[in-house]
Amino acid sequence: MSPDDLTAYLHIHIPLTAALGARVMSFDSRQMEIAAPLAPNRNHRGTAFGGSLATLGILGGWSLLNTVLERQKLVAKIVVQHSDCEFREPVAADFTALSVLPEAEWPRFLTTLRRHRRARIAIETQIRANGRAVVTHRGRYAAFLESPLESPNDSFAPET
Amino acid sequence: MSPDDLTAYLHIHIPLTAALGARVMSFDSRQMEIAAPLAPNRNHRGTAFGGSLATLGILGGWSLLNTVLERQKLVAKIVVQHSDCEFREPVAADFTALSVLPEAEWPRFLTTLRRHRRARIAIETQIRANGRAVVTHRGRYAAFLESPLESPNDSFAPET
Numbered sequence: 001m002s003p004d005d006l007t008a009y010l011h012i013h014i015p016l017t018a019a020l021g022a023r024v025m026s027f028d029s030r031q032m033e034i035a036a037p038l039a040p041n042r043n044h045r046g047t048a049f050g051g052s053l054a055t056l057g058i059l060g061g062w063s064l065l066n067t068v069l070e071r072q073k074l075v076a077k078i079v080v081q082h083s084d085c086e087f088r089e090p091v092a093a094d095f096t097a098l099s100v101l102p103e104a105e106w107p108r109f110l111t112t113l114r115r116h117r118r119a120r121i122a123i124e125t126q127i128r129a130n131g132r133a134v135v136t137h138r139g140r141y142a143a144f145l146e147s148p149l150e151s152p153n154d155s156f157a158p159e160t
Numbered sequence: 161m162s163p164d165d166l167t168a169y170l171h172i173h174i175p176l177t178a179a180l181g182a183r184v185m186s187f188d189s190r191q192m193e194i195a196a197p198l199a200p201n202r203n204h205r206g207t208a209f210g211g212s213l214a215t216l217g218i219l220g221g222w223s224l225l226n227t228v229l230e231r232q233k234l235v236a237k238i239v240v241q242h243s244d245c246e247f248r249e250p251v252a253a254d255f256t257a258l259s260v261l262p263e264a265e266w267p268r269f270l271t272t273l274r275r276h277r278r279a280r281i282a283i284e285t286q287i288r289a290n291g292r293a294v295v296t297h298r299g300r301y302a303a304f305l306e307s308p309l310e311s312p313n314d315s316f317a318p319e320t
Binding site for chain 2 (some may be wrong): 009013014015016017019020040041042043044045049050051052054055056058059062077079080081082083084085086087090
């Protein structure tokens with residue numbers, strides 16, 4: 001799945017992401033970048049609406065977790081359980097959210113998910129605009145395994 | 161300003177609120193209720209997208225604070241500084257956000273705002289669907305006074 005494919009998927013299945021103008025720019029097995037233009041996300045002051053920023057944080061962590069689990073051949077339902085968003089300064093430009101997997105917690109998360117079919121993980125997303133870090137979002141997500149592994153050999157395969 | 165007037169204002173000046181289908185149902189000097197339909201806020205599972213729920217929480221607290229300060233003849237810029245959102249269960253129906261002013265903190269907030277022209281306050285919003293409390297949002301907002309009081313007699317007028 002390419003970034004454009006993922007963008008199209010999100011716009012169809014989570015219509016608010018289309019209203020945001022959210023666009024997946026890139027992702028790999030560690031991180032994902034999603035951009036959004038200011039215009040559809042403006043507030044009455046012409047800066048970015050806090051709801052748009054928090055939404056991009058929630059979306060970034062969720063999308064990253066989904067794509068990384070898919071790469072691992074794990075089909076899981078992922079739900080956000082908690083969202084914590086710190087707004088540091090007004091955002092008066094287009095913005096970009098970079099979500100990063102927590103390397104230290106990841107192996108244990110995968111082991112727990114495979115063993116108990118459910119696990120939780122926190123994912124941090126930094127939103128930047130005009131070269132500045134403007135918002136920090138921390139999402140806690142729960143994953144519920146829905147499909148068995150494709151083969152036992154995958155069980156503890158390293159990430160690619 | 162009626163609930164419908166406020167809804168129209170929000171839809172024009174914060175376009176994401178129109179995408180959400182957010183509609184102000186009622187407000188007074190203590191609380192505000194904003195409703196949103198499930199359809200435009202659905203995710204790929206047919207339940208409410210976490211971003212929509214967090215957004216409604218941020219919006220509810222902000223809108224309540226704005227209208228209550230306006231009633232007090234205070235013109236202030238209000239910005240959300242922090243958003244904390246706990247998602248308790250999936251939301252599979254239209255939902256309603258009830259934001260309530262914290263009575264204990266309110267007098268001190270007003271005094272600080274009038275004296276220092278800036279003050280912070282936390283506002284809790286409960287989102288309900290199908291008669292159940294499904295999401296709790298806590299927003300911390302900063303208010304910056306932009307206009308002087310209309311008359312000294314308003315300074316410590318009780319809320320109406």
